[in-house]
Amino acid sequence: MNEVSTQKLTIKDFTSDQEVRWCPGCGDYAILKCMQRTLPEMGVTRENTVFVSGIGCSSRFPYYMDTYGFHTIHGRAPAVATGLKLANPDLDVWVITGDGDGLSIGGNHLMHALRRDVDLNILLFNNKIYGLTKGQYSPTSDIGTRSPSTPQGSVDPALNPVSYALGSGARFVARTVDTAQKHMPGVFKAAHAFKGAAFVEILQNCIVYNDAAWSDITDKAAAPDRQIMLEHGEKMLFGKEGNKGIRFNPGKFALEVVTVGEGGVTEEDVLTHDHSNLQLARMIAELGANPGEPIAMGVLYSEQAEHSYVEAVLGQMDAAKGTRTLKDLMYGGQTWQVK
Amino acid sequence: MASDVQVLESAVVRFAGDSGDGMQLTGSQFTSSTALSGSDLATFPDFPAEIRAPVGTTFGVSAFQINFGAKAIKTVGDRPDVLVAMNPAALKVNIKTLRPGGLLVLDTGTFTKRNLQKAGYDDTPLGTPELETYQVIELDISKLTLEAVKEFGLGNKEALRCKNMWTLGMMLWMFSRKREPVIDWLKKKFAKKPEIADSNVAALNAGHAFGETAELSATFKRYQIGATHSDPGIYKTVTGSQALSWGITAGGELAGLPIVLGSYPITPASPILHALSNMKEQGVVTFQAEDEIAAICAAIGASYGGALGVTSSSGPGIALKGEALGLAISTELPVVVINSQRGGPSTGLPTKTEQSDLYQAVYGRNGDAPIPVIATRSPGDCFEAAIEACRIAVKYMTPVMLLTDGFIANAAEPWKLPDLDALEPFTVEFAEPAADGEEFSPFTRDETTLARHWPKPGIAGTEHRIGGIEKDFKSGHISYDPENHQKMTDVRAAKIDGIANDIPLQTVDQGEEGGTLAVVGWGSTYGPISEAVKAARADGLNVSHIHLRYISPFPSNLEALLRSYDKVIVPEMNSGQLKTVLRDKYLIDAKPLNKVSGQPFKIQELLDAIRAELAV
Numbered sequence: 011m012n013e014v015s016t017q018k019l020t021i022k023d024f025t026s027d028q029e030v031r032w033c034p035g036c037g038d039y040a041i042l043k044c045m046q047r048t049l050p051e052m053g054v055t056r057e058n059t060v061f062v063s064g065i066g067c068s069s070r071f072p073y074y075m076d077t078y079g080f081h082t083i084h085g086r087a088p089a090v091a092t093g094l095k096l097a098n099p100d101l102d103v104w105v106i107t108g109d110g111d112g113l114s115i116g117g118n119h120l121m122h123a124l125r126r127d128v129d130l131n132i133l134l135f136n137n138k139i140y141g142l143t144k145g146q147y148s149p150t151s152d153i154g155t156r157s158p159s160t161p162q163g164s165v166d167p168a169l170n171p172v173s174y175a176l177g178s179g180a181r182f183v184a185r186t187v188d189t190a191q192k193h194m195p196g197v198f199k200a201a202h203a204f205k206g207a208a209f210v211e212i213l214q215n216c217i218v219y220n221d222a223a224w225s226d227i228t229d230k231a232a233a234p235d236r237q238i239m240l241e242h243g244e245k246m247l248f249g250k251e252g253n254k255g256i257r258f259n260p261g262k263f264a265l266e267v268v269t270v271g272e273g274g275v276t277e278e279d280v281l282t283h284d285h286s287n288l289q290l291a292r293m294i295a296e297l298g299a300n301p302g303e304p305i306a307m308g309v310l311y312s313e314q315a316e317h318s319y320v321e322a323v324l325g326q327m328d329a330a331k332g333t334r335t336l337k338d339l340m341y342g343g344q345t346w347q348v349k
Numbered sequence: 350m351a352s353d354v355q356v357l358e359s360a361v362v363r364f365a366g367d368s369g370d371g372m373q374l375t376g377s378q379f380t381s382s383t384a385l386s387g388s389d390l391a392t393f394p395d396f397p398a399e400i401r402a403p404v405g406t407t408f409g410v411s412a413f414q415i416n417f418g419a420k421a422i423k424t425v426g427d428r429p430d431v432l433v434a435m436n437p438a439a440l441k442v443n444i445k446t447l448r449p450g451g452l453l454v455l456d457t458g459t460f461t462k463r464n465l466q467k468a469g470y471d472d473t474p475l476g477t478p479e480l481e482t483y484q485v486i487e488l489d490i491s492k493l494t495l496e497a498v499k500e501f502g503l504g505n506k507e508a509l510r511c512k513n514m515w516t517l518g519m520m521l522w523m524f525s526r527k528r529e530p531v532i533d534w535l536k537k538k539f540a541k542k543p544e545i546a547d548s549n550v551a552a553l554n555a556g557h558a559f560g561e562t563a564e565l566s567a568t569f570k571r572y573q574i575g576a577t578h579s580d581p582g583i584y585k586t587v588t589g590s591q592a593l594s595w596g597i598t599a600g601g602e603l604a605g606l607p608i609v610l611g612s613y614p615i616t617p618a619s620p621i622l623h624a625l626s627n628m629k630e631q632g633v634v635t636f637q638a639e640d641e642i643a644a645i646c647a648a649i650g651a652s653y654g655g656a657l658g659v660t661s662s663s664g665p666g667i668a669l670k671g672e673a674l675g676l677a678i679s680t681e682l683p684v685v686v687i688n689s690q691r692g693g694p695s696t697g698l699p700t701k702t703e704q705s706d707l708y709q710a711v712y713g714r715n716g717d718a719p720i721p722v723i724a725t726r727s728p729g730d731c732f733e734a735a736i737e738a739c740r741i742a743v744k745y746m747t748p749v750m751l752l753t754d755g756f757i758a759n760a761a762e763p764w765k766l767p768d769l770d771a772l773e774p775f776t777v778e779f780a781e782p783a784a785d786g787e788e789f790s791p792f793t794r795d796e797t798t799l800a801r802h803w804p805k806p807g808i809a810g811t812e813h814r815i816g817g818i819e820k821d822f823k824s825g826h827i828s829y830d831p832e833n834h835q836k837m838t839d840v841r842a843a844k845i846d847g848i849a850n851d852i853p854l855q856t857v858d859q860g861e862e863g864g865t866l867a868v869v870g871w872g873s874t875y876g877p878i879s880e881a882v883k884a885a886r887a888d889g890l891n892v893s894h895i896h897l898r899y900i901s902p903f904p905s906n907l908e909a910l911l912r913s914y915d916k917v918i919v920p921e922m923n924s925g926q927l928k929t930v931l932r933d934k935y936l937i938d939a940k941p942l943n944k945v946s947g948q949p950f951k952i953q954e955l956l957d958a959i960r961a962e963l964a965v
Contacts, residue, residue: 028826057809073814078806080653081816083676089643093650093658096634097609101806122639330629336598337769345585346385
């Protein structure tokens with residue numbers, strides 16, 4: 011019953027027979043396809059893979075995967091997944107959430123799953139809007155977003171999911187885009203290989219309620235100048251010509267965009283990405299906030315702890331394992347006999 | 350000395366002092382010494398919600414009451430025979446409870462002008478008519494303690510901390526209890542601070558010696574209370590939280606499943622989290638979650654993963670768990686939800702007891718969302734009730750609400766330890782893959798119990814997707830079909846109703862089946878109702894006591910049983926919640942008898958109500 015199949019699995023094996031019910035053109039389709047396509051490449055089995063989600067458009071994801079899946083309640087997927095992992099630690103557990111689910115109603119659970127470093131792969135689909143409830147602004151919506159609940163435009167600042175994750179103590183933080191079918195598999199694989207809580211923000215387009223919300227970053231024409239593809243150990247270069255770079259300005263204690271070959275700037279001046287550097291990760295997480303800055307894509311931070319949360323808990327369980335049974339415990343201590 | 354010993358059948362002693370005076374420790378040590386003497390007993394720790402309220406104030410008074418005797422003890426006693434008051438505030442708060450003629454022991458060393466003021470006394474009550482009806486023993490316990498521990502060179506403050514042991518020593522003498530268990534406990538507790546251990550032992554011995562040698566008036570008698578318990582076996586003093594934690598662990602073992610507890614600290618449920626956190630050796634995984642919602646969600650996740658998820662809380666926390674409870678109902682996953690009830694609504698009375706979450710347990714969710722509800726009646730009973738909650742949860746694939754309360758959680762009673770090997774296992778078998786060519790459905794049901802089977806992630810061939818959206822009766826896929834929703838709602842209800850066929854028939858605890866009056870209770874009112882009915886019956890009154898463990902569904906014979914009496918009264922520590930459910934189910938004229946003062950019922954109150962009902 012519990013045999014491990016030696017046959018190589020394919021995209022078909024991970025595709026359930028359920029009709030996908032996202033709006034035509036939704037960015038979620040591309041993410042789903044990419045996951046179904048990438049899992050076989052990771053060498054995982056269907057029976058050991060579980061997708062846990064909250065509520066929202068993205069959270070319908072588990073129904074379309076032919077693995078184990080649990081569509082839970084709004085915001086609570088990280089908590090459900092934590093219990094699942096404690097009960098059944100050999101499973102590969104993926105959490106699927108969105109900007110409303112993960113950062114608004116479920117912000118607390120996301121923070122603590124990341125802080126604890128529970129061995130989960132958490133994918134946050136960020137479309138900067140509430141889709142399933144018909145278009146209200148979300149915690150990642152830009153100021154001024156007009157929506158049914160903010161007819162004059164929203165007034166509260168947006169949250170940066172990647173900075174939130176780092177601030178919560180996440181040890182693996184990455185970012186990718188729904189349409190980046192070549193980039194996304196690598197990010198999924200890195201998240202999966204990471205022992206601990208791996209957080210991935212996926213910039214995703216909602217074609218109905220917030221179409222083109224990311225187009226200034228993700229459009230083919232804009233992408234080279236608005237995205238910087240991070241590689242560990244590589245210079246942080248980007249741009250159509252590949253000659254723009256990120257430099258640390260010590261006087262301002264800030265990152266700045268420079269052009270190699272202009273104003274005496276050489277490649278030497280450009281920072282090298284080191285995904286084990288937390289301070290660097292915190293700074294590049296904020297890139298994009300100022301005009302002309304690109305948004306960081308790929309693995310911003312990856313620094314595995316000696317033990318993930320679940321390993322540490324099970325370690326304590328193992329250390330406590332003894333010969334004292336419940337009976338010993340109950341019959342021990344102060345007792346007396348009535349004859 | 351021996352000739353002075355007066356034999357009593359039972360006695361109620363109440364220790365009261367400032368929160369910092371160590372009254373709970375004094376009480377619990379007196380309890381263990383009493384238990385080892387073989388007396389039956391019941392205890393009632395009554396402490397303030399504040400961790401350290403300002404010293405000497407009335408709201409900082411902490412008390413511990415014990416009723417012990419050579420007969421079966423079912424309540425903590427209506428009124429103490431002995432009150433020990435360590436300061437004016439303790440006297441002020443507790444003097445009303447002392448029975449007229451009772452013994453009042455006072456530490457006069459604390460009756461300073463300032464302390465009297467803080468307690469709200471204009472003048473000292475000592476020697477005034479206010480205390481006339483009692484036998485008052487005035488002792489400067491503070492000074493006597495300082496004297497006793499002088500040789501250890503402690504600071505004044507530290508030395509005064511031994512006051513409670515001095516007092517305990519004297520009370521142990523008064524009731525002919527052994528000091529050895531307390532001395533052993535002190536040496537163990539302060540193993541790393543021998544001077545503290547020694548000074549406490551010295552204080553204890555000094556208090557005891559004082560009783561033996563003091564030339565006090567004839568009121569200062571020594572009492573002997575005999576042993577009880579005719580039922581042979583090994584006994585132990587347990588609190589409700591302890592027994593409940595053992596029951597959960599036993600339930601996991603009987604089901605063949607690991608226990609995963611998700612919990613968030615809350616009074617008075619935290620002791621369950623603490624006890625289970627200490628049971629790693631028995632394979633219990635505990636998870637202190639970030640909030641109440643995460644706690645139950647982790648339990649649900651654990652059950653989805655093939656363990657038995659458990660969550661423990663009190664009313665406010667259960668309210669937060671409501672939506673997740675619905676998820677467990679909809680996905681039909683087992684979860685044991687423990688509610689250690691306290692006074693409500695909102696924050697209410699965190700450290701006081703109440704039974705006011707019965708509506709919440711039975712009705713408190715969105716949608717048609719029935720779950721089994723069972724209640725514990727006493728500390729020892731928590732063990733069996735917890736096992737039963739586990740059994741029903743896994744057999745019927747449902748969350749189960751296990752109601753206990755702050756009184757049961759903290760109270761202690763001697764309990765005959767059960768024979769664990771004789772407990773009936775209810776081993777869980779996980780779902781198997783579908784036959785060749787057939788689609789696996791997570792909602793395949795057992796024809797008798799209507800419970801769905803339980804697929805476990807990690808097993809090949811039973812991969813499936815579930816969630817809180819309505820599912821197709823057959824395939825388990827999402828379904829918005831109107832007829833299907835009707836069918837699923839019906840089957841969820843029928844499954845829970847059917848549990849009535851799998852639980853014992855309701856018995857009559859005392860008295861006859863059928864008659865003039867039935868007193869119907871549930872939970873921790875067991876003791877007072879039992880005593881009151883016993884007293885009424887001794888007076889020849891036609892009254893019976895029925896005590897419910899199963900609140901939802903009710904046992905199948907309950908309606909017929911209740912209809913066999915002319916009258917039914919329902920005493921509850923709420924405004925009439927079981928009464929309403931009984932009326933709702935059976936359209937019978939169940940009459941309420943309610944108390945929501947944060948204090949347990951007194952036997953006399955119930956006896957008066959029984960007499961009033963019978964018009965005698």
